[in-house]
Amino acid sequence: MSTDVVQVVAMVLVGGLGLATVLTREPLYQAMVYSLFGATLAVLFLVVQAPDVSLSEIVVGAVAWPAMVLFTLAKARHRDRRRGRQRERPP
Numbered sequence: 432m433s434t435d436v437v438q439v440v441a442m443v444l445v446g447g448l449g450l451a452t453v454l455t456r457e458p459l460y461q462a463m464v465y466s467l468f469g470a471t472l473a474v475l476f477l478v479v480q481a482p483d484v485s486l487s488e489i490v491v492g493a494v495a496w497p498a499m500v501l502f503t504l505a506k507a508r509h510r511d512r513r514r515g516r517q518r519e520r521p522p
Contacts, residue, residue, distance in 0.1 A: 434478070441475040462500040469493035 448468040455461040469492025476485035 438475075438478050441471065441478050444471045445475050458500065458504055462497045462504070465500075466493050466497040469496070 445468070448464065448471050452461060452464045452468050455464050469488060472492055473485045473488040476482075476488055
């Protein structure tokens with residue numbers, strides 16, 4: 432019974448953070464929310480007794496992908512500053 436409650440809570444958190452990731456318009460904030468989403472998804476995999484998938488999700492979803500997005504954003508902003516342009520922010 433208690434594992435069912437933990438599974439439901441983990442699934443609700445994954446759903447909520449997935450929706451928050453999609454609705455976030457600023458790429459920097461979206462990468463941060465996606466990192467939380469990846470960590471929550473790893474917890475869900477752990478709760479449903481898939482520890483190998485959970486470890487893979489921690490590496491890819493919570494660390495590697497957000498880090499690559501952050502590095503890409505930093506490089507793009509550095510290039511824009513060097514050229515004297517400012518990137519428009521979404522409304």
